[in-house]
Amino acid sequence: MRAFERSLADFPAPSSEALAVCARLVDQIAADIAAAGGRLRFDHYMQRALYAPGLGYYAAGSRKFGAGGDFTTAPELSPLFSRCLARAGAPVLAALGGGDVLEFGAGTGTMAAGVLAELARLDCLPGRYRILDASAELRERQRATLAAKVPALLDRVEWLDALPPAGSLRGVVLGNELLDAMPVRRFRIGADGPQELYVRGDAATGFELVAGPADAGCRAAVAAIEAAVGPLAEGYESEWNPALPAWFASLGETLAAGAAILIDYGHPRRAYYHPSRARGTFLCHYRHRAHDDALVWPGLQDLTAHVDFTAVADAALAAGFEVAGYCAQAWFLFGCGLEALLAEVDPEDLPRHVEAVRQVKLLTLPGEMGERFQAIGLTKGIGLRLPAFALRDERGRL
Numbered sequence: 001m002r003a004f005e006r007s008l009a010d011f012p013a014p015s016s017e018a019l020a021v022c023a024r025l026v027d028q029i030a031a032d033i034a035a036a037g038g039r040l041r042f043d044h045y046m047q048r049a050l051y052a053p054g055l056g057y058y059a060a061g062s063r064k065f066g067a068g069g070d071f072t073t074a075p076e077l078s079p080l081f082s083r084c085l086a087r088a089g090a091p092v093l094a095a096l097g098g099g100d101v102l103e104f105g106a107g108t109g110t111m112a113a114g115v116l117a118e119l120a121r122l123d124c125l126p127g128r129y130r131i132l133d134a135s136a137e138l139r140e141r142q143r144a145t146l147a148a149k150v151p152a153l154l155d156r157v158e159w160l161d162a163l164p165p166a167g168s169l170r171g172v173v174l175g176n177e178l179l180d181a182m183p184v185r186r187f188r189i190g191a192d193g194p195q196e197l198y199v200r201g202d203a204a205t206g207f208e209l210v211a212g213p214a215d216a217g218c219r220a221a222v223a224a225i226e227a228a229v230g231p232l233a234e235g236y237e238s239e240w241n242p243a244l245p246a247w248f249a250s251l252g253e254t255l256a257a258g259a260a261i262l263i264d265y266g267h268p269r270r271a272y273y274h275p276s277r278a279r280g281t282f283l284c285h286y287r288h289r290a291h292d293d294a295l296v297w298p299g300l301q302d303l304t305a306h307v308d309f310t311a312v313a314d315a316a317l318a319a320g321f322e323v324a325g326y327c328a329q330a331w332f333l334f335g336c337g338l339e340a341l342l343a344e345v346d347p348e349d350l351p352r353h354v355e356a357v358r359q360v361k362l363l364t365l366p367g368e369m370g371e372r373f374q375a376i377g378l379t380k381g382i383g384l385r386l387p388a389f390a391l392r393d394e395r396g397r398l
């Protein structure tokens with residue numbers, strides 16, 4: 001059976017329209033594999049599966065977010081999350097005497113609406129709320145969310161095609177579950193050292209993952225990991241995000257003064273490349289089911305990997321940022337005043353109170369999102385301690 005048609009036991013089958021989009025993407029990827037000489041580096045496959053214009057997972061019109069989609073993110077789970085992020089950014093805007101917000105990967109626009117509404121409540125609105133998303137297809141959806149939730153603030157929102165010019169941004173950069181959606185390169189430790197994983201095949205045979213030669217970039221990445229965690233055993237598989245240094249370098253050039261706050265699932269390097277994670281952290285999400293077969297239904301499922309926060313800190317430092325804070329999401333949200341926001345809900349209003357408590361639990365309990373998700377605060381050109389990170393300082397783990 002062809003790999004991309006393999007149905008995973010008990011998975012709901014995609015619609016015939018979705019399968020038609022998938023088939024076009026398979027043809028396109030197969031052509032790219034042929035053009036690359038018979039195999040495509042995994043990050044190039046992932047880039048196409050997620051972002052190929054009109055066909056990739058984030059670039060085609062599928063549902064993706066929320067109960068009817070493939071996964072649910074914190075801003076979709078609770079408005080308290082966006083309110084907290086606004087409270088993390090407000091002191092930065094206040095210290096700068098104004099400025100803009102730039103959100104990367106804004107998804108449905110729910111977080112943008114929540115952050116703007118809370119900043120308005122705090123009387124700390126940014127000049128502009130700018131959105132830059134790898135998928136232009138999501139713009140209409142974001143605009144509709146913002147028009148419905150914060151119509152009076154819509155004229156402050158601006159969609160960007162590229163980063164603003166060097167040195168032109170002062171303010172707050174936000175990204176939730178952004179870094180986990182960047183394509184990763186994958187490696188396996190062979191008998192003679194690291195090998196890189198590639199995708200090969202075509203529309204007739206299906207795609208398969210194969211180990212091939214490691215180039216100098218792959219060998220250097222694995223050497224840097226082994227320098228931090230010790231030698232990796234033969235058979236060990238994992239991945240790294242090759243885009244982080246360039247991404248932070250560009251952001252560092254753009255941001256003259258302010259802070260970036262990024263939240264994602266991930267770990268410091270020593271935990272990321274721990275022997276217990278010998279198959280890596282790469283995962284696919286399809287209708288709220290997680291599995292690790294990246295080659296099934298290209299374009300119809302989300303592909304992600306955990307974030308190596310040590311690599312994030314290294315790339316940010318090299319780009320001129322300071323690491324101002326790092327901690328688990330629960331500590332970050334409490335540092336933003338989550339408890340006080342919960343206390344605003346009248347306990348006599350039982351249904352509302354029960355719902356708010358349920359949301360706080362989802363966001364903060366260790367078995368839910370509280371510890372799997374981590375927050376990092378990066379500052380540049382501003383001498384400010386970020387109050388959101390005041391409760392717990394875990395920078396020493398990076």
Ligand SMILES: C[S@@+](CC[C@H](N)C(=O)[O-])C[C@H]1O[C@@H](n2cnc3c(N)ncnc32)[C@H](O)[C@@H]1O
Nearest residue numbers: 058073105106107132133134135176177178181
């Ligand atoms: C998992 S979704 C998260 C969406 C939203 N932040 C949320 O929390 O619901 C990842 C988003 O990041 C975007 N993205 C990925 N890489 C990006 C990049 N380099 N620049 C801007 N957006 C990016 C994707 O298009 C997608 O909208």
